[in-house]
Amino acid sequence: MAGLELDNVTKIYRMRGKEPVLAVDRLDMAVGDGEIVGLLGSSGCGKTSTLRMIAGFEDATAGTIRLGERAIDRLPPARRNIAMAFEGYALYPPLRVRENIGFALLRGRHPRGEVERRVGQVAEMLEITDILDRYPPTISSGQQQRTSLARALIRDADLHLLDEPMSQLEPQLRAILRARIKDWLTGRRMTTVFVTHDQTEAVALADRIAVMEQGVLQQFGTPAELRDRPANLFVAGFIGEPPMNLYPAEIVADGGGPAIAVQSAAGAAAFRVPLPPADAAPALHERLTPGQQVHFGIRPHKVRLGTGDLSGTVLSNRWLGDQSHIGIDIGGCLLTAVTPDPVPGGADGTIAVDLPAAAINLFDAEDGRALFHGLQEAGP
Amino acid sequence: MQHHRQSAIARAIRGVLLTLVGLFFLFPIFWVVLMSFQTNADILRTPPSLFFTPTLDNYVALITGQLDTAVGSLKISYMRNLWNSLVLSSASVALSLLLGIPAAYAFARYRFRLGENIAFTLLSFRFAPPLLVLLPLLLYFQDLGLYDTYIGLVWVYQLITLPLILWIVRGYFEDISPDIEHAYRVDGHGWLATFLKIAVPLARPGIAAAALLAFIFAWNNFVFALILGSSDVQPVTVGALAFITASGIQYGQIAAGLVLSMLPTLVLALLAQRYLVEGLSLGAVKG
């Protein structure tokens, strides 16, 4: 077990007669010893390419990769001491599930009894004990995926790479296995990088999450950081369910004091959120000048209803069993609110809305970078 | 019920058609086998008859190398030719496997400059009329001392066997997910071990098919040995010319020679069948 350090890692695929593909763009990332990191991003954003460079199947076009004390980017895969579960499972078809899982340990001269015991243990954890004597082509894809995961988890490698390890499983099983895998990884202090499309999975499994888009690392932080302090518009819109309410806005300083003038999708003035006076929040007024274009964002969970100065029309009101999702129209802006309790009143009613200052996010209109979270200056 | 009866009828029709096709294709072979047990006189009788006194004379003549014809006795080296066929075909296929499998793997897994062109050039040897290159080759072979040697013939036979093996096996390698090999590599193995222990065993059905096909093509070759060798190294295909004698064509011996020359390919096909059918099942990655 060891820490992983990616420094300026870049991957450009060049194929004859085609445009080069920039799959990973100057990726810097440090994974601590024993840390579990989730790579989250939409399809084609370079997650698998990143794992393949770490494992050594693909040369990095630029940059260095270190694992513990060793620079590994020039080593062949065999000498990197990394275990990997593949997106396409890649099981050995002629070997039984049992042999597939224990393969590396047996070749590593572990005593047969110990291998048997460990195979049994990981198979039980992943609920595949009943298929241990079957051959890969005769089991379902979900079972193949767990076999491939078991083959990676059984190893004592310096680093474990898991490429979409649970994409084929049904939600119930996924929820159960998530917790067990987390225990397995933390109990053994396994340094892990896993890839997923699923935010819930990323949040449940990872200590920190790296959000990628189009080959670029957007933000690398704990689930709470991603939720409360998204580094840019992309992360703000990508993380969270339902997604953050985001609107174009302009800083104004007229009669009523400094304020954020939020615009509807049509570009009309929708509503205003007052800013604290300059002496109370000097940083805010230093960075924000009247006339400046920004994006205004607030998470649905932070919207408070039934109180506040704003008023909107309820468009929809659904109770989901454990929370309410309410769609509200405020001056042409569609706002989603989530409350833990049912909200009385149906569609077309009027409702008072409060957007607490501590929950407001402001982003630069041009490059999308975060300016303020809860009216506190966003970090670098 | 209706559906069931229809499918029974369909099955019956299919059976009849298959039998007809089988008869159509097997009839010449059946006829040749019959001929090989007949004297020339029986064979040339009109109308031909299924009833005759079987004789082993044709086989005896082939095996002893004594051909007795109406105008006298003459020596033939049919068994020698048969042996030559075996040596040439096996050695050619073996050499092609040795060269072709790694090459096929390289073409399947790596994209390199001119790779596609090289592969296609090799394939194009299959389209070129061999006589075009044989005459110049004859002069070179005589200079190099390769004329009338096994080595020389095995070398030109690569024109037949190598492209076949390369292209068929390449397709099989391309069908194996590279990640299976990657999985083996992260488990601590080098590329050579991965090639030998994973790629080759998984492509084994393809390799068996390609080897069998290449063997048959090599076995049936005629012109290479006709021009580049003497009867010392010539295979049965050329050796059979000896049955066209001054006193006529020895149909009985030709038939017997054909039957003997079919046997090795037949045995090989039966043996290879096991591997062909075996597919991706047991035992490929053990150890």
Ligand SMILES: Nc1ncnc2c1ncn2[C@@H]1O[C@H](COP(=O)(O)OP(=O)(O)OP(=O)(O)O)[C@@H](O)[C@H]1O
């Ligand atoms: N071998 C390759 N040759 C050329 N381009 C490639 C290759 N592998 C990946 N790419 C391209 O690089 C980009 C990143 O691909 P990658 O497989 O890393 O995405 P991903 O994030 O894993 O996507 P997914 O979630 O769909 O698995 C994509 O645009 C893809 O088309």
Ligand SMILES: [Mg+2]
């Ligand atoms: Mg992927």
